[in-house]
Amino acid sequence: MPSLPASADAAAPSHEGRRVNLLGLDADGLARLCAQWGQKPFRARQLMRWLHQRGQADFDAMTDLAREFRELLRERAVVEAPAVISDHVSADGTRKWLLDVGGGNAVETVFIPETDRGTLCVSTQAGCAVNCMFCSTGKQGFSRNLDTHEIVAQLWHANRALGAYAREKGVAEDRVISNVVFMGMGEPLQNYAATLTALRIMLDDNAYGLSRRRVTVSTSGVVPMIDRLREDCPVALAVSLHAPNDALRDELVPLNRKYPLAELMAACSRYLESAPRDFITFEYVMLDGVNDSDRHAEELVELVRTVPCKFNLIPFNPFPGSGLRKSRPERIKAFAQRLVDAGIVTTVRRTRGDDIDAACGQLAGEVQDRTRLRERMGARGRRVIAVSEAR
Ligand code: SAH
Numbered sequence: 001m002p003s004l005p006a007s008a009d010a011a012a013p014s015h016e017g018r019r020v021n022l023l024g025l026d027a028d029g030l031a032r033l034c035a036q037w038g039q040k041p042f043r044a045r046q047l048m049r050w051l052h053q054r055g056q057a058d059f060d061a062m063t064d065l066a067r068e069f070r071e072l073l074r075e076r077a078v079v080e081a082p083a084v085i086s087d088h089v090s091a092d093g094t095r096k097w098l099l100d101v102g103g104g105n106a107v108e109t110v111f112i113p114e115t116d117r118g119t120l121c122v123s124t125q126a127g128c129a130v131n132c133m134f135c136s137t138g139k140q141g142f143s144r145n146l147d148t149h150e151i152v153a154q155l156w157h158a159n160r161a162l163g164a165y166a167r168e169k170g171v172a173e174d175r176v177i178s179n180v181v182f183m184g185m186g187e188p189l190q191n192y193a194a195t196l197t198a199l200r201i202m203l204d205d206n207a208y209g210l211s212r213r214r215v216t217v218s219t220s221g222v223v224p225m226i227d228r229l230r231e232d233c234p235v236a237l238a239v240s241l242h243a244p245n246d247a248l249r250d251e252l253v254p255l256n257r258k259y260p261l262a263e264l265m266a267a268c269s270r271y272l273e274s275a276p277r278d279f280i281t282f283e284y285v286m287l288d289g290v291n292d293s294d295r296h297a298e299e300l301v302e303l304v305r306t307v308p309c310k311f312n313l314i315p316f317n318p319f320p321g322s323g324l325r326k327s328r329p330e331r332i333k334a335f336a337q338r339l340v341d342a343g344i345v346t347t348v349r350r351t352r353g354d355d356i357d358a359a360c361g362q363l364a365g366e367v368q369d370r371t372r373l374r375e376r377m378g379a380r381g382r383r384v385i386a387v388s389e390a391r
């Protein structure tokens, strides 16, 4: 890991003062930077490959760049990721990093290995302003948007930590990130500009080359931004539904008061005109006695009648003080069956990384008390709390 401070902004290239963090620049941004510095356009592509395909942070190691260009880069640019506060590996192989984004804020990144893919779950904000009733991130309140470089750095760092840059040496399949989901802390569509640039970098063939189908943005339903994403960079879309009617959704997902279900469903239909997949994934957290009855399932079937979709039922992950309980397994099964009977493909999310609190809604449970976080990080603001290798 580079040891430079984590909180520098991915500022516009600056000639005086702050150096630009190259992890925050997409192909256009790097090309503009190269042009400003009197470099040929192909230098931008070379740079992008060094940064993202090889995970290189040391300009001197970028041997095919002219020496003068490397000197310019050393003077004016940095490649830096947030410092790692902790790194945990669960018994099931799920790995969770807690990253210091400065000012007493931390965000989490989770890697979930599966037999046919490796999924990285990234965060887009420190905290979240939507304040869903069942979400511990929401309960922390909103601190700030992450910059593009802080979003991309999660993928960059995870690839380095997983040894994926040694791919040519034959890295094990379960170490490779094939999918990225924006399902960590924060509402990606309330941090639209940074999320969009991060998506462009993730999809770029000179960077990570991920296909649109394998990158999923999850949203609580920011309708105008769903439309923007459809135009700017349609990737797979997951919508956090959680309720079949406005009265209940207003309570569970307060953003519903601004963008009610009818508008959300219409936005989903519009999105599908450009989406890389021909369905929307609806996420639905299963809350005992709140949204999990057969009646709710029937209402749900009616609600989504015109939207090609799949359902992902998420057993609620309790956290202290939530006042909510997860639905019983038999209830979840019966609920799922109602959807399946109506012809909707439905999965129940397996809880992964339970032993390291890596599951949805538990992210950064450790940092709910920011004072404690600061104490743990110490005066230097950087310290590894714990590294537990449970495998
Ligand atoms: N803000 C975005 C993405 C991050 S949340 C969104 O809401 O979609 C990712 C998923 O985790 C969402 O579907 C969210 O509803 C779910 N989630 C949040 N808290 C949870 C909890 N305590 N238990 C289970 N799922 C939760």
Ligand code: SF4
Binding pocket: 128, 129, 130, 131, 132, 135, 136, 137, 138, 139, 184, 185, 186, 187, 219, 220, 240
């Ligand atoms: Fe924010 Fe998503 Fe949590 Fe709601 S579920 S508070 S939108 S992170």
